[in-house]
Amino acid sequence: MPTVQARVISPQSPIVKRDNLDQIVLPGFPHPNPTVSYWQDPPHRIANLRTTPELPTSEVFDYVIVGSGVSGATIAFKLLSRDPSLSILMLEARTAASAASGRNGGHCKPGDWKGVKEWVELYGEDEALKLGKMEQDCVDDMRDFVHTYNVSSSWQDVESADVYWTKEAFEEAAEIVAFQEELGSRRPNDVPQNNTRTVFAGQAARDHWKWPQILGAVTYTSHTLNPYLTVCAILEQGLAKGLNLQTTTMALGLTQLSNTSESGAKWEVKTDRGTVKGKKVVLATNSYTSALHPGFASTGFLTPQRAQVAAVHPEKDTSNNTVFKRSHSYPDLHSGNNYFSIRHPGDINAGDVVVGGSGMFSPTKESNITDDSVINDVIAKDLHGVSRVVFGYENWGETTKVVKDWTGIICNTPDGLPVVGGVPNEEGLWASVCMNGHGMAWAFRSAEALVQMMTEGATPEWFPQPFDIKRAWEYTPKE
DSSP states (O other): OOOOOEEEEOOSSOOOEEEETTEEEOTTSOOSSOOOOGGGSSOOTTTTOBSSSSOOOSOEEEEEEEOOSHHHHHHHHHHHHHOTTOOEEEEOSSSTTOSGGGTSOSEEOOGGGGGHHHHHHHHOHHHHHHHHHHHHHHHHHHHHHHHHTTOOSOOEEEEEEEEESSHHHHHHHHHHHHHHHHHHHHOTTTSOOSOOOEEEETHHHHHHHOOTTOOEEEEEEEEEOOHHHHHHHHHHHHHHTTOEEEOSOOEEEEEEESSOOTTOOOEEEEEBTEEEEEEEEEEOOGGGHHHHOHHHHHHTOOEEEEEEEEEEEESSOOTTOGGGGEEEEETTSTTSSEEEEEOOTTSTTTTOEEEEOOGGGSTTTTBTOOOOSSOOHHHHHHHHHHHHHHHOHHHHOSOEEEEEEEEEEEEEOTTSOOEEEEOTTOTTEEEEEOOTTOHHHHHHHHHHHHHHHHHHSSOOTTSOGGGBTHHHHTOOOOO
16 A cells, blocks of 8 residues: 555644533634524534444545535535545534524525626626526526425515615616627527516605605516525435435545555545545535635635524515515615515515615624524614514504524635635635525536536536636735
């Protein structure tokens, strides 16, 4: 057997604090006691699953995937759909799908369309069109998965809108819609398909949405869902094909083996339950990537941020009110890009309104925080009150019932786009991370592209170049 030399990638002397007698909190790693999200109550049947009671430390896996959110779950599902003979081990620090995928606002929407004009300026028309089309295609792929596998996650196709309260913001949005329409007239096969944006201005917007305060709206088709149940369903499809899932197993460090052993192992992943081996390692670690991989941390390209959400319930009966059958976001509302997702008739907890945003009320904007075990009371107060302001007394009533508050950690990049591909100069290490709080509309297709890169050695023609992982290492932070 040849001598195996190693290069170790692990956190540098992390400072630890004891949360209680049997829990250790490592800076930047998933907190062991997060808030319980609205979607995780009750927990899914696979929440605490360990496919094998013991961590399989003696086996060399074809792939070790770190993270069980929408990225990790989809990568495993797509790999095994291509080749059921693959051996895949998935490590999850907490319970299944318990990070950002189980904590978001409950919508799957192609809402980044507003970036198309800026994308053309930054990347050129071809790449901008790929970005716009991929977002819509990704949302459509999620919809197809839910319907194909009869997933019980309260998926609803709804009319959605970006609703504007200021003249400047609305005029800018209308200009972007016109810009996209011009692109579509010249390149009809390259723009997002079957989801036309409709602009309502002035009184037409107020008549359509029944809110006297708004100045305009841009409507399109979106979807509401229980994201936690959806991702757990993707995991179950992977499990049925042979995935080995190990929950409450925190990855703590990576070791690259410079000389491949006879077993084919190229990487070792140290966990709090032992060390596992793989021919390839995939980081689906989103906001926790920099903690696990100091090379990512050194780029300064990935920034974790704590996002906060609340589920509230209006005093009035909303079952026959058309206003509560839609999904909305308010890019220019006072609290800063609030969004609202409504639980429709027939859903569990019908009538609840899930609202997120209000980050402007934190002096730090909750940036560079990875602790999702606590609630910011100032943000919570605004989230509790903003729904009544937006929907109005006649629709909402006088009182608001607070159903649940929770937090989750998202990952942002300076350009607002995910990071996907092979980690530079580290053969066999791959990543699909940092979805910028938009994982339901970026991750499924990013996973498909990464699987093709890993199995075929080529990037799909449709995949946007601006997602390329190498740009993280080319980034120069601003002074």
